[in-house]
Amino acid sequence: MVIANQERFFFEHYGLTNHDLETYLTAALSAGGDYADLYFEYLTSTSLMVDESLVKSASQGISAGCGVRVVSGERTGYAYTDDFSPQRILHAARTAALIASAPSKTTVVGFQQKPARSLYPVALPSVDADITAKVELLMRADRTARGYDPRIKEVRASYADELRHILVVGSDGTFAEDSQPLARVNVSCIAKTDASSGRGSSGGGGRVALDFFFGDKTPEFFAKEAARQAILQLDAREAPAGDMEVVLGPGWPGVLLHEAVGHGLEADFNRKKTSAFAGLIGKRVASEKCTVVDNGTMPWRRGSLNVDDEGQPTQETVLIENGILKGYLSDKLSSRLMGLADTGNGRRESYEHIPMPRMTNTYMLAGQDDPGDIIRSVKNGVYAVNFGGGQVDITNGKFVFSASEAYLIENGQITAPIKGATLIGNGPDVLTRVSMVGNDLKLDEGVGTCGKDGQSVPVGVGIPTIKIDRLTVGGTARREPGGFMQ
Amino acid sequence: MSCEQALPARSSWLTARSDKESEMTTTLEASETKLTTDLKQLATDVVRRAMEGGATAAECVVREGDEFSTVVRLGQVETLKESGSRAIGVRVFFGQRAASTYSSDFSAAGIERMLKSALELAKITSEDPYAGIPEAGQLGSLSGDLDLYHEDVYSLPGSERIEYARRGEKAALDADPRIKNSDGGSFDAATGRRVLANSHGFVGEYRRSYCSVAVVPIAQDDNGLMQRDYWYSVARSLAKLDSAEQVGREAARRTLRRLGARKVKTAHVPVVLDPMVASSMLEHIFEGVNGDSVYRGASFLAGKLGEKIAGPNVTVVDDGTMSGGFGTTPFDGEGIPTRRTVVIENGILKSYLLNTYTAKKLGLETTANASRGLAGTPGIGPGNYFLEAGPKTPQQIIAEIKDGLYVTEFLGHGANLVTGDYSRGASGMWIVNGELAYPVEEITVAGNLKDMFCNISEIASDLEFRGSVASPTIRIDGLTVGGE
Incomplete structure (x- = not known):
């Protein structure tokens, strides 16, 4: 097994020593508390944009800092600094310590680095690659x-990459380093x-080097896809309104899982009993054809991580197995307070943010059904293959996701393209109405960004073709008995 | 393509801040005049060094700020966060080529590296005849005190800030036995400073302060079904912040009325949007008149200047100069004094909202709506942007509807400005014979924005700024409500 991250970035660049780290953690625990950790981050990024066939924008930047967290019971104190000097980090540590006024004393345990995976071993991170090569990708698109x-008539192509070096150390001996590349190409057309x-848009990438875009997923691939969607929309008819059968195509429509069940299964909401899924472990929340997992260990994927932002190795976690709710996604705080295993889902946007349970790559396992049979089984319904995104209210379980490419299904045939429409449903029961699951599991191209509590993190989703017997479609067309009136 | 989880209070109170930057920026110990001079000096130095490096024009932005936030849940402190940070960005031009870089590293080496990469990066961008910073004569800053900064946002000692959040949550928990849980009460404060300098000799600076209190109660009905809603108050001065109790009680009222929500059958009925959701309609208009969408033809409002795009009752104004406003700044992201722009007057599209680049592209004058992040080309952002109030109260508007929908929350992002197609998830109250009769959820509202702007049949008198974008209650006809 490859032991990753022997680069010791912060030790080499900032003269950090293990002794320094112990000093900072000791300061963080000076007023008591159960646990303290430090999160060092050094992020470099590039972004480029081609509009009207001109390279109109190019930018690069560096953002670096250290966040200090102190946990005492259910309380979290947090402070950060963008300056790695010992005085500033100690100041942050003492500020974070203000949360704890517990008599309990925790001592700092000797650091232990766990053998980590190497899910994205890039030889040359894209941030360091020749920038003219990146420009050329966009010109090709x-x-x-x-x-x-x-x-x-209009094309806008953009490229963004970053390389994030992190070091996480905790008073429980946690010691983890990682360097996380991320790159993405996007094309939008009118x-x-x-x-x-x-309009149409398409894009993709992952925790990959620049050579990724010279394989199957070339700029031409994304450009054609964006253009195809824009042209298709020219002839789109009004979407129907009301409850009907809905077939989701494979891949990015997995955003359904992210919204309908993923967020609701994040442990923090369940610890606080603010999720519509609270108390449903062991209960049926989906048809027996549905098995849903969150998997942070998939090589090169946008949502993957060798270790989460608390230094815990990521894993594959079964959320729903044959329709039965099996588990939550947890971070250190929730696993300690709920007595659960830490699933390695503690993530944060940056050193300025407190970590919390977040998804990585969330998908449904393939089933037995032939995708063609699924379509043929629908008399009047909607086939939705591309989505703009979604949103969920954790507490009442209501979620939406907005179809950007969809078609009518009439008498078992895919017929006309329809205009974008929002689909709305109820998380805890939508999957109970999944009557067919295709054998064509696909993951998205690597474009997802998830927002929670003001923090954005990259994620992945995936799903095979599935049939939902009833879902509300938010179109405008009046429906006649037995068919759609246009 | 993003997927968002709705955490209404938290996300709203972030958008209640007047610009996106305030989310990112945050500062070191401020309030020393020496530091001010240093930041202005630093910005001017960076511009000078960019010019010495061969740039034909340059612009530097420096931001610093500090933030405090605390969340109290079920009476106990859950999080306490206190910190500051700063960042610097530079944009350089070589003739008609531009590039930008930024850094959080203020060391000499960090600044040097930032400058060097900017000068290097500009070599790979294209000649764009419209690129450039504003003309020298356009630059300047509004004079006088704009009432944007009050030190009192930090005047409360830490324990009283926690107490503010705790009292807000308690007022909600005490309001009704059905409120059994909570996503917390919170108190936030932040101050920020921003400096902009460019190679025409412009140097400007302003400081802003912000504080807010928010409460997110959770109510449960007899069947165990939960609902959550929220309320908040936000102000530039602690003295103007609503009392914690007032916020908590309103949060409780909004949450309780959602209990027992049901689905309805698909219907074509009048739809009333409360001010919180009506402001999203204004945001769609903003996106449609944004110069960037207009010159690309990415907006159905492109090319419609002087034409009727809304009913005669609709007047929309953007005003970056209002004293104390959440969208007020003395100059825009390019150093041009902010101004008042009538966007729509009595239904006629009067002006797009523009920065220097998009104005040049369209052969128009900038409206001083440039919004400058740390990196990239300046975008376009609102000042205080609002729909002018009408004569009726919201109650009168509702009273005139026999059967209709009153929307209190939208979910999702289903608006397409290229085509005008509109479809979003919604929840709210069903109107029966002029009264808010029962809560509804899991429904959609759909139409086309081109028609919707023209079908704003009523505008209420309840205009209130709770952020930089504000709308009174409005009624829109001709929409499809999707349900069973």
Whole structure:
């Protein structure tokens, strides 16, 4: 097994020593408390944008700092600094310590680095790659999208990458380092005719080096996909309104799982009993065809991590098994307070943020059904294959996700494309109405960013083709008995 | 493409801040005049060194700020956060090529590295005939005290800040036995300073302060079904913040009325949007008149200047100059004094909202709406942006509806400004014979924005700024409510 992260970035660049780390943690626990940790981060990033076939924007930046957390019971004290000098880190440690006024004394245990995986071993991180090569990717995307169809009038292509070095040390002996690359290409197109207009967007990437975009997922691939969607929208009809059968295509429509069940299974909401899923472990929350997992260990994926932002190795966690709710996604605080295993889902946006339970790559395992049979089984319904995103109210379980590419299904046939429509449902019961699960599991291309409590983190989703017997579609068309009126 | 989990209070109270930057920026010990001079000096030095490095124009932004936040849940402190940070960004031009870099490292080496990469990076961008900083004559800063900064946001000792949050939550928990749980009460305070300098010799600076209290109660009905809602107050001065009890009670009222929510059948009925959700309609108009969408043809409002795009009752104004406003600044992200712009007057589209670049692209004058982050080209952001109030009270508007929907929350992001197609998840109250009769949820509201702006049939008198974008209650006709 490869032992990753022997680079000791912060030790080499900032002269940090183990003794310093122990001193900071001791200061953090000076007023008592159960646990303290330090999160060092050094993030470099690049972004480029091509618009009107011109490289209009190029930027690079560095953001670095250290966050100090002190946990005492259910209380968390947090402070951070963007200066790695011992005085500033000690100041942050003492500020975070203000939360704890417990008589309990915790001592700092000797650091132990666990053998970690190496899920994204890039030889040359994309942030250090030749920038003209990145520009060329975008120019290729621009040319392809414009050449796709004369009705494509506007194309915007963007590229973003980053390399995040982290070091997490905790008073319980936690010691973990990682360097996390992330890269993404995005293309958006606008199509126009005298009578109509449409937009499309596509993109992808992951924790990959620049060479990723020279494999299957070239800029041309994303450009064609964006242009195709924009052209398709030109002829889209009104979407129907009301409850009906809905078939989701494979891949990014897995955003359903992220919203309908993923957030609701994050341990913090269940510890506080503010989630519609609280107390449902062992209960049926989905049809027996549904098995849903969160897996942070998939090589190169956008949502993957060798260790989470609390230094815990990530893992594959079964959330729902054959329809039965099996487990929650937890971080250190929730696992300690709830007596659960830490699933390695403690994540944060940056050193300025307190970690909390978050998803990594969340998907449904493949089933037995043939995707063609699934479509043929629907008399009147909607086939949704692309989504803009979604949102959920954890407490009442209501979630939405917005279809950006969808079609009518009439008498078992996919017919006309329809305009974008929001689908809305109830998290704890939507999966109980999944009557068919395809054998075509696919993961998304690597575009997801999830927001919770003001913090954004990259995530992945995936799903096979599935049929939901009843879901509310938010269109505008009036429906006639037996069919759709257009 | 993002997926968001709705944490209403927390997300709203972040957007209640007047710009996105305040989320990121936050500071070291402020309030020393020496530091001010240093930051202005630093910004001017960076601009000078960029010019010495061969740039034909340059612009530097420095931000620093500090933040305090605490969440109290079920009477116990849950989190306490206190910190500061700063960041610097530079944008350089070589003729018509531009690039930008930023850093959180203020050491000499850090600044040097930032400058060097900017000068290097500009080599790979394209000649864009419209690129550039504003003309020297356009630059300046509003004079006088704009009432944006009050030190009193930090005047409470730590324990009383916690107490503020605790009292807010307690007022909600005490309001009704059905409120059995809570996502907490919170108190936040922040101050920030911003400096902008450019190679025309402009140097400007301002400070802003902010404080807020928010409460997120959870109510449970006899069947064990839970509902959550929230309320908050936000102000630039602690003296203007609503009492914690007032916020807690309102949060409780909004949460309790959601209990027992049901689905309804698909219907075509009048829809009333409460001020919180009506402001999202204004945001769609903003996105539609944003110069960046207009020159790209990414907005259905492109090319509609002088045309009727809304009913005669609709007047929309953007005003970056209002004293104490959440969207007020003395100058925009490019150093141009902010101003008042009538966007829609009696239904006629009067002006787009522009920065220097998009104004040049469209052959128009900038409206001083440049919003400058640390990096990249300046975007376009609102000042204090609002729909002018109408004559009726919200109650009168509701009273005139026999059968309709009163929306208190939208879910999702289903608005397409290219086509105008609109479809979002919603919850609220069903209106029966002029009264809010029962709560509804798991429904959708759909239409097309082109029609919706024209079908704003009523605008209420209840305009109140709770952020930089504000709307009174409005009624929109012709929408499809999707349900069973």
